[in-house]
Amino acid sequence: MFLDKAHSVRKPNKRLRKIFRVIYFVVSLAKKVIANGKNTQFLPRFSCGPSYVAIDIQAIDDVDDKHDHVCLFDIDQKALSEMVREKNFNSLCQYGGVKEVATILETNMNVGITAKETDIKHRIDVFGSNTYEKPPAKSFLSFVFEAFKDTTIIILLVCAVFSLGFGIKQHGPTEGWYDGGSIIVAVILVVVVSSISNFKQSRQFDKVSDESSNLMKVEVVRKGHRQPISIFEVVVGDIVCLKIGDQVPADGLFLDGHSLKVDESSMTGESDYVEVNETDNPFLLSGTMVTDGYGHMLVTSVGMNTAWGVMMSSISCDSDEQTPLQARLNKLTSYIGKVGLLVAFLVLVVFLIRYFTGNTEDKHGNQEFNYGKTKANDVMNAVVRIVAAAVTIVVVAIPEGLPLAVTLTLAYSMKRMMVRIPWFGNSLLARQWVRPPLSAQTKPAHLH
Numbered sequence: 001m002f003l004d005k006a007h008s009v010r011k012p013n014k015r016l017r018k019i020f021r022v023i024y025f026v027v028s029l030a031k032k033v034i035a036n037g038k039n040t041q042f043l044p045r046f047s048c049g050p051s052y053v054a055i056d057i058q059a060i061d062d063v064d065d066k067h068d069h070v071c072l073f074d075i076d077q078k079a080l081s082e083m084v085r086e087k088n089f090n091s092l093c094q095y096g097g098v099k100e101v102a103t104i105l106e107t108n109m110n111v112g113i114t115a116k117e118t119d120i121k122h123r124i125d126v127f128g129s130n131t132y133e134k135p136p137a138k139s140f141l142s143f144v145f146e147a148f149k150d151t152t153i154i155i156l157l158v159c160a161v162f163s164l165g166f167g168i169k170q171h172g173p174t175e176g177w178y179d180g181g182s183i184i185v186a187v188i189l190v191v192v193v194s195s196i197s198n199f200k201q202s203r204q205f206d207k208v209s210d211e212s213s214n215l216m217k218v219e220v221v222r223k224g225h226r227q228p229i230s231i232f233e234v235v236v237g238d239i240v241c242l243k244i245g246d247q248v249p250a251d252g253l254f255l256d257g258h259s260l261k262v263d264e265s266s267m268t269g270e271s272d273y274v275e276v277n278e279t280d281n282p283f284l285l286s287g288t289m290v291t292d293g294y295g296h297m298l299v300t301s302v303g304m305n306t307a308w309g310v311m312m313s314s315i316s317c318d319s320d321e322q323t324p325l326q327a328r329l330n331k332l333t334s335y336i337g338k339v340g341l342l343v344a345f346l347v348l349v350v351f352l353i354r355y356f357t358g359n360t361e362d363k364h365g366n367q368e369f370n371y372g373k374t375k376a377n378d379v380m381n382a383v384v385r386i387v388a389a390a391v392t393i394v395v396v397a398i399p400e401g402l403p404l405a406v407t408l409t410l411a412y413s414m415k416r417m418m419v420r421i422p423w424f425g426n427s428l429l430a431r432q433w434v435r436p437p438l439s440a441q442t443k444p445a446h447l448h
Contacts (some may be wrong), residue, residue, distance in 0.1 A: 257295020340397020
């Protein structure tokens, strides 16, 4: 009995001795390696057999660097854009809500998207960039051509040709060109000055617009960190931080926040602020302004796919669209011109009737027209004189200097305001100063 107990005690002692010897051997070997420094003659003994990796643990950043993850978005971009533009809550429910849309867009609602260039580039390739198509800059000749298309200018040129022809016939080429030539010079002066003014304004608008656009920043959450970026760098899937005074950079869905209200008057024409929340109205439109509260939004559409982009493209399609001020001026000059034409026509008819009925006299007091006695050349000269008088009435009646005066006044006023008020240099604001708010022109039909 005693021997059995002694034998059982020896076994653990032997095991401990073996373990101690192994540990001692490893420590001694490590000391030799350290003592030899760079001498690794002991190491090859351990590489005789093949090595295997049971578990390869790598940091997330290392994995992303070696194997770029390409997102395959299983979503219809057009349907998603229309859902937000039309504020279709039923369609959002069919997607499964905002969280499900974020999942489809490969967006983590807590840390946002990754800041990898490959991911951002892929999102731009699939959904587009947050930029708007700018119409090509007009040349100076295009402004001249547009000026010559004005109805008033056309009428004046026609009158100038008639006046020039009648004047030369009556008074000869030496003195007969005065009236017609002066009208042509006046028309050319109006066209050139207005074209130069409009051309300079267009170039100045483009320059100031580019400068102000580079200063427009927005705060987004990427890789768990807030970072300011240009609004043109926002991509679909970004989480944008919104606060009072911010402009919504793209179309998107409300994630979280408190008492968030936006001004949608530039889009819908409604002056009342719209509250944005998760339950009733989680939709945010590009171009609107945050007036109260704060929050985060998930970007679903950028650039020309947003509500603002669609509206701007529909407006730019009509390149000949006039501003309300131009329309009012043209309406006024057209009305005055029509009155002048009517008066000139009445004068022409009355003078012709009086002449051919023998109720007019020449400078000697004799009757001008006698049927069968008056020479054809004298009749032609009299008719030319009467038509020239009617043309003169038309020329005098049309206010050809009104558009030029208004153009110069606006150019001077805007130049002064851009010097005194720096933020007035924003091209959209400057154009709206001349043009009434877009909401007043594009108010929905159901509001009327």
